[in-house]
Amino acid sequence: MSRTVRAVRVPSRKTAGVHWGQWVFGAALVLLMLFTLFPFYWAIVASLTPDAALFRDPSLWPQHIIGDHYRALFVDRDFITPIRNSLIVAGTTTIFCLCVGTLAAYALARLEFKGKAAIMAFILAVTMFPQISIVSPLYLLLRSLHLIDTYPGLIMPYMTFAMPLTVWVLTGSIRQIPKDLEEAAHVDGASRRQSFTKILLPLAVPSLATTGILTFIYCWNEFLFALSFTLGPERQTVPVAIALFRGQYQVPWGEILAAAVVATTPVAALVLFFQRRIVQGLTAGAVKG
Amino acid sequence: MKTISRLGHEARLGWTLVAPALAVIGLIAIFPLGWTVWESLHLHELRMPWLGQPFVGLANYVEIAKDPRFWAALAHTAFFTVVSITLELLIGLFLALAMNRVFRGRGFVRAAVLVPWAIPTVVAALLWRFIFESQGGIANALLVDAHILKESMVWFIQTATAWVPVVLADVWKTTPFVALLLLAGLQNIDLSLYEAAAVDGANAWWQLRHITLPLLKPAILVTLVFRTLDGFRVFDLIYVLTGGGPGTSTEPVALYTFNALLQNLRFGYGSALSVVIFAITFGLALLYVRGLGVRLGGDET
Numbered sequence: 001m002s003r004t005v006r007a008v009r010v011p012s013r014k015t016a017g018v019h020w021g022q023w024v025f026g027a028a029l030v031l032l033m034l035f036t037l038f039p040f041y042w043a044i045v046a047s048l049t050p051d052a053a054l055f056r057d058p059s060l061w062p063q064h065i066i067g068d069h070y071r072a073l074f075v076d077r078d079f080i081t082p083i084r085n086s087l088i089v090a091g092t093t094t095i096f097c098l099c100v101g102t103l104a105a106y107a108l109a110r111l112e113f114k115g116k117a118a119i120m121a122f123i124l125a126v127t128m129f130p131q132i133s134i135v136s137p138l139y140l141l142l143r144s145l146h147l148i149d150t151y152p153g154l155i156m157p158y159m160t161f162a163m164p165l166t167v168w169v170l171t172g173s174i175r176q177i178p179k180d181l182e183e184a185a186h187v188d189g190a191s192r193r194q195s196f197t198k199i200l201l202p203l204a205v206p207s208l209a210t211t212g213i214l215t216f217i218y219c220w221n222e223f224l225f226a227l228s229f230t231l232g233p234e235r236q237t238v239p240v241a242i243a244l245f246r247g248q249y250q251v252p253w254g255e256i257l258a259a260a261v262v263a264t265t266p267v268a269a270l271v272l273f274f275q276r277r278i279v280q281g282l283t284a285g286a287v288k289g
Numbered sequence: 290m291k292t293i294s295r296l297g298h299e300a301r302l303g304w305t306l307v308a309p310a311l312a313v314i315g316l317i318a319i320f321p322l323g324w325t326v327w328e329s330l331h332l333h334e335l336r337m338p339w340l341g342q343p344f345v346g347l348a349n350y351v352e353i354a355k356d357p358r359f360w361a362a363l364a365h366t367a368f369f370t371v372v373s374i375t376l377e378l379l380i381g382l383f384l385a386l387a388m389n390r391v392f393r394g395r396g397f398v399r400a401a402v403l404v405p406w407a408i409p410t411v412v413a414a415l416l417w418r419f420i421f422e423s424q425g426g427i428a429n430a431l432l433v434d435a436h437i438l439k440e441s442m443v444w445f446i447q448t449a450t451a452w453v454p455v456v457l458a459d460v461w462k463t464t465p466f467v468a469l470l471l472l473a474g475l476q477n478i479d480l481s482l483y484e485a486a487a488v489d490g491a492n493a494w495w496q497l498r499h500i501t502l503p504l505l506k507p508a509i510l511v512t513l514v515f516r517t518l519d520g521f522r523v524f525d526l527i528y529v530l531t532g533g534g535p536g537t538s539t540e541p542v543a544l545y546t547f548n549a550l551l552q553n554l555r556f557g558y559g560s561a562l563s564v565v566i567f568a569i570t571f572g573l574a575l576l577y578v579r580g581l582g583v584r585l586g587g588d589e590t
Contacts, residue, residue, distance in 0.1 A: 021493060029387050029398065032380070035461065036401055039416040042427060046419065055425030104310035113300035119307055126318055128515075128574060130522045132543040133567040136550050136560045137324035138317075160318040167310050192302065221409040223525040224543075228551055239411040243529050253419055260412045264404075271407040275400045278407075282466075283473035 090219035349561035370520030381467030474508025
């Protein structure tokens, strides 16, 4: 249906064409879903397969399932430590950023003042900062403060990306909460502080939760700073620990994949559970222009 | 209703509330950036403390200009960025159009595509490394079974084939993000436009070309900015997947800088590299915003 159709400015719809298009569309979507899900499936299968069978005639279906890799992960390798490190670092950073960020986001979303647009532009610019460009001074700074290989030595650098992210997402999210209630309260003589704590904060709990989840995910996944500012397994976070897994003779793929499954599960659960809110938080502000 | 004094009060309150966040960002992001520039003008070899930290002017930058490994790394970064973003935009656009429709299982598709975006990049890289690892790996097995490959191959030993898992992993991980940004743009398009076009008998292809794509242009440009800057910062993915190898043939600028800093402990030179990366990303962002008129955020409603 090319020549004749193109001659007409607005080509007419053909029922057969629509059906055909829908089949192609469906098939492409199924292929994309397979592409998306296969690595996860394969990681789970491999994490349950004995090392010796991993690269010998791999079969798409699990042959004999074993739990050895998971046992080795927690018994021989102490994978609990990096999980604890990640939870402490990502958790502390997120909570601190939420506390400080809420004040800033409130001002940026609700108050009218000169310089607001400039502040927003500045914050957006900082979120696009290449991390590598501040690794050297942060390393020297943390070294002189004896903070290399400590929790504060990771939490501080994490603020560089977590703080602007938190303020940006939270501002976008608070802007979407209707102003009516606050304005009514102001008419009734409520102070700014009262309308903030009594009215906006309770309404903003979902926004805070979404932002918190996003910030936590970014911190949980961070690699460059965690690699640069830790020295050994004592303070390594999950991504660094997994990336640096070494076996005595060969790459311990079974354990690596078991660790990958363990590191992925909580994030995947969060995402599946809060899917709608996360999407809103991610795209609020980004494409509004 | 707003009086001058009220506005003055609001301004003071506004700045007071914003101050702590700005202070944190200034202290740990902007101040170090200045420090990086200062370091880049000095010779600073952590391995050779007896050399001190003499001022060397632009010597580090001159060395970068003559450093073939830097130019190669820059070319790798640009290649990686262009190839992966092109694929991500095409697939992302398809996904966004798909997710914007109503069909059975749409919720599942939306949730499923979000998971790769949310997991650590390191994990994504390891999953794809494992898929392409060794001649007995699953990628080889499947490709040989499908008669796409005659015999299984070692992917990470040659530059050309080592890029395949790198680009695939990036496309796999970031296409969801691209699709979501585009989807948000799609949802801003007035549906009555399509209805009017359908009444006039326009088919789906015509609607895509004459309604969707023109109106989606702002969202596409914003996505392009985000992804280009991400691409130029690529580190985790390649560190884990190829380590920059074979040799240094897939090494991006961020990895070269990391090696100069924390492997070779050349802080002066590494800082100069950092400044160059910053300047490039900053320049690219400016180019997009000024040249293409991309409006980032900034809705004041």
